Amino acid sequence: MRDDLPGDGPKNIWLNQPTEKPAMTLILIKQRSRDLRTSTRKKLLGTLAGPLAWSLAGLFFLNRGMWSSAMPADAGLSTGLEFCRREIERQRALLRRILLWSFGPLLLTIATFILALAMVGTRDRGIFPNGLPS
Numbered sequence: 001m002r003d004d005l006p007g008d009g010p011k012n013i014w015l016n017q018p019t020e021k022p023a024m025t026l027i028l029i030k031q032r033s034r035d036l037r038t039s040t041r042k043k044l045l046g047t048l049a050g051p052l053a054w055s056l057a058g059l060f061f062l063n064r065g066m067w068s069s070a071m072p073a074d075a076g077l078s079t080g081l082e083f084c085r086r087e088i089e090r091q092r093a094l095l096r097r098i099l100l101w102s103f104g105p106l107l108l109t110i111a112t113f114i115l116a117l118a119m120v121g122t123r124d125r126g127i128f129p130n131g132l133p134s
Contacts, residue, residue: 058101
């Protein structure tokens, strides 16, 4: 190939541009790399710590009524039937709390999914165009 081709404009511009020292030094590159690594670690720690904290809080609130409380002072005077009634009430409250913590997030997830489908359906005749009120 010859050097005097008519399309040499960009080549000449590239070869004739002024050279200057780069602003990025090795020390600056290492510092930025270290900063990126620390910010990545913080984000990763936040990503892991958030769900872990919520899980531990959920386990605490879910299991706080599982252990029997101290026996009341008049336990010897109460009848066996009254003791059974109190124990059934305690277990019923525990089951209610378990169902709330188990099915509450599930229902919230389903509602969010249905809302997302409805929002998609409003744009350009999406999934549920006729099922939504106008």
